[in-house]
Amino acid sequence: MKARVHVMLKDGVLDPQGEAVRHALGALGFEGVGGVRQGKVIDLDIEATDRPEAEARVREMCEKLLANTVIERYDIEIV
Template identity: 85%
Template structure:
């Protein structure tokens, strides 16, 4: 079973990488770009065969390693 995790900084947490991207886009002539937030996507190939087990495993992975839950939020897609 496949899983995809999207990890983003929580609202209100400073995103210096996003600010750098926004600045660079403006420098390259891309107008009208507002705030930019940068995150990460993690794709996992799981041995689990049922959706509930897979989601529980990925949630535990996120809580223990994949996301810093103090400053980041995550969304899980199971497919």
């Protein structure tokens, strides 16, 4: 089974990488970009018997390693 995890900074947490991208876009002539938030996507191949088991395992991975839950949120997609 495949899982995709989207990790993003929580709202209100400063995103210096996103701000650097926004600034660079403006310097390249891309007008009207008011804000950029940068995150990461993690694709996993999971050995699981069903979707709920796969999601539970991926959630545990996120809580323990893949996301810093103090400042980041994550969404899990089983594909």
